[in-house]
Amino acid sequence: MAKYDEPLLNEIEKRDDDKIFEVEREKLNIPNLNEREVVKHFIHLSQMNYGVDTGFYPLGSCTMKYNYKLMEKVVKNDKINYVHPLQNEKSVQGCLHIIYELEKMLCSITGMDAFSLQPCAGAHGELTGMLIAKAYFESIGEERKEVIIPDSAHGTNPASAKMAGFEVTEIPSKNGKVDMNALKNAISEKTAAFMLTNPNTLGIFEEEIIDIAEEMKKAGAILYYDGANMNAILGKTNPGIMGFDIVHLNLHKTFATPHGGGGPGAGPVGVKKYLEKFLPVPRVCKKNGDYFFDYNRPYSIGKISNFYGNFSVLLKAYAYILLKGRELEKITERAVLNSNYLMEKLRNAGYEVPFYGRRMHEFVLSLSKLRERGIKAIDVAKRLLDYGFHPPTIYFPLIVEEAFMIEPTEDESKKTLDEFADTMKKILHEDEEILKNSPHNMPVRRVNEVMAVRNAILTWNDLKIH
Amino acid sequence: MDEILDYIGVKSIENLFSIIPEKIRIAGLNLPDGKNEREVEMKIKKILNMNKSFFEMPSFLPIIKPHYVPPAVDEIVGRQEFYTSYTPYQPEASQGILQAMFEYQSIICELTGMDASNVSMYDSSTALGEASLMACRIKKRNKILIPKNVFWHKKSVLYNYAKGANLKIVEVEYGEDGKIKTDINEKDVAGIYIENPNFFGIIDDRYDEIEEMKENMDAILIVGVDPLYLSIFNPPSYYGADIVIGEGYLGNYMNFGGPSLGIFACKKEFIRQMPGKIVGATTDINGKRAFCMTLQTREQHIRRGKATSNICSNQALCCIAFLAYVSIMGRNGLQRVAIENMKNAKYMADRLQKIGFRLPFNSKFFNEFVVVGNIDGKKLNEKLFEKNIQGGLPVNEYLKNGILFGVTEMHSKEIIDYAVEKIKDVMEEIQ
């Protein structure tokens, strides 16, 4: 990775900086720069950033698969870039076709009956799903206030349930899976929903899912599927057949749309028939071959974002599904194969796999034994950077100490996985001081995050004061 | 592949899935075979050909509007190091995007006059939802005042965000000038939301009155802004804003409504209540300047159910586009475009007045404005569509025969003249 002492924008030499216009606004400290300087600046910054194209990026739970260049090309088209969301429907039939078809594809892949593409990310989909659950119980005159969530769940699950006005009950896991007794004890007539990721965040398939779904049905409660791990099951099973009522997907994971340094993504929500009427408006419908927006949905929860979601992201996912078709199943196969292979290699290299057994598309190591040597998961993560790898997700899920959560995805070759495993093995035998002081050859050395919190320097003005 | 299977001691790929109970297994996907890249590209091109872009059919719709994006912006956001990366949890491998985010925050604070900005909400509607929740957390009250004239999509999103926390949303009337009434007397108000320019495009420069209203009610003032507008008019900090939100469309395309980004900035005293990702400056162990995400104890991955928000993925790349746009334009470039927008809108409004429309509010406007004529906006739009023009947004729910137009630097004099001619033709046809 390149190293530059790259100035901030406001530190770059200005050009033609005199004020030209007489306007109400007196002061506006936005520099006037030469385009040449601006482009150089951002190219330098990009060269100090690690992307999927740079190398192995095995962030667990994030599914950092390769982003086809084709997707970037198909969205560069005036016929979406310069299309307004409120244009006459007759002039946006192409967009409506894509929404309509993508919804159908997602239904077929997940086994659900209807989808809304409006949520902008996974957590946004969760919130939408929880609001649908709320609207459903209101419609049948039941007051249910509780949502049950396993302690292995992603933080957005409890946060979303809470935002929709539910109280969250967290249940402990047993052997890395849902503890059926704990679940049964937690269920009551107040239970609105149980939120679950399957395979769960340890990469373990919850094989008792049929019983879980049965329990929820008996209790009259909703089973919610966090689809972050959909890459593990394409064509093998689906949330619909498992008995889930509401699903969200992360198109920026399973369906290969790029993560953009944090977004934009897309978090479509799918439901079973009985919940369809609560989906956000508008729905895209088709009549005599023409598509139109249907806003006349009295039970709908209303809107959850400005218009119809992150449309160009949706289009990329649509292109990906067209590209792969039914062979999406092969993706899952290779993702699961890669994950089990890498897990075995790392286990043989001396790393601990809690709840050892077969995994789906990802697995979690515990580095807690290294504590005896004063080494933490973060030290190993930073050392990986020196060897050109992006580290895995660390300290998640919370139920594993010193967690190292690895998701290699289907795209990586055996060679890459071998190199990663060899490097991990090498790191295990490296000197403590080297690890604790890593990284050594990145654009910056270990970043002091504690000081960042203490000083809270959030703009270039703050920086001047400090 | 066999080598890998051997290594893990599994006979076939199928065995890897034997853990899934038979009862819930499916026999593959019910999708067509995959296509090659050329086929996919051609198919999508063909589908999109059913659309009409601004260049084929001039449009005057408001809310989000067509703007020019300098090619260098596309080049910058097209760098794989930015667009394929994840949220920068490992700062040493992400200094580039972290510095860019820090610069984005700085630019947002320059524009809005706030002290701190996050790295985006999903859009301006969800930003309003989050800002309302934040105001209620700060004031420990649950009432939010909003103008009656807020785009109904935004209102609907707000109601959804308000639902869980049982917020009470009170709509405030506007006066004859189209501006929110400031002589309101509500009790227990947590936050007051105003927009500037407002939904009717009107510029509100009653700076003292607005601040007084906020102070009388001891409420959090949330101001919805247009970033381009801010380059030539006083920032909301000038009239007491505590939280500033808006649509960060600069450098981004319309894309049939998204992605864009929700601007979210606030005063420093409130940063611990702010939702979303925030980047801070610090140093590495050698004392070299460095950047990282900070104040993360507000967030869901640490605080779970008690987080300030559930947001995780955001619209980061749109922030980079916004930043690249502003960097390339500079202050002078921004002001030039803002002035052009305002001039073009004024020109169109003048032309429409000459053919019999009137401006219902006698107020200054930025790049959107409402006119009233003797034809229903929907009907006018249908007729215009036949002439290959997309008219403005009918706003009959506020004003009979009211139409809200949006005009930008993309609307040249020729385009405006042409459209006004056609509008005139329609008016004559229906006489």
Ligand SMILES: Cc1ncc(COP(=O)(O)O)c(C=O)c1O
């Ligand atoms: C298991 C799981 N659930 C939910 C989410 C939230 O998704 P998003 O970041 O798209 O909001 C994530 C993403 O990190 C996740 O890994």
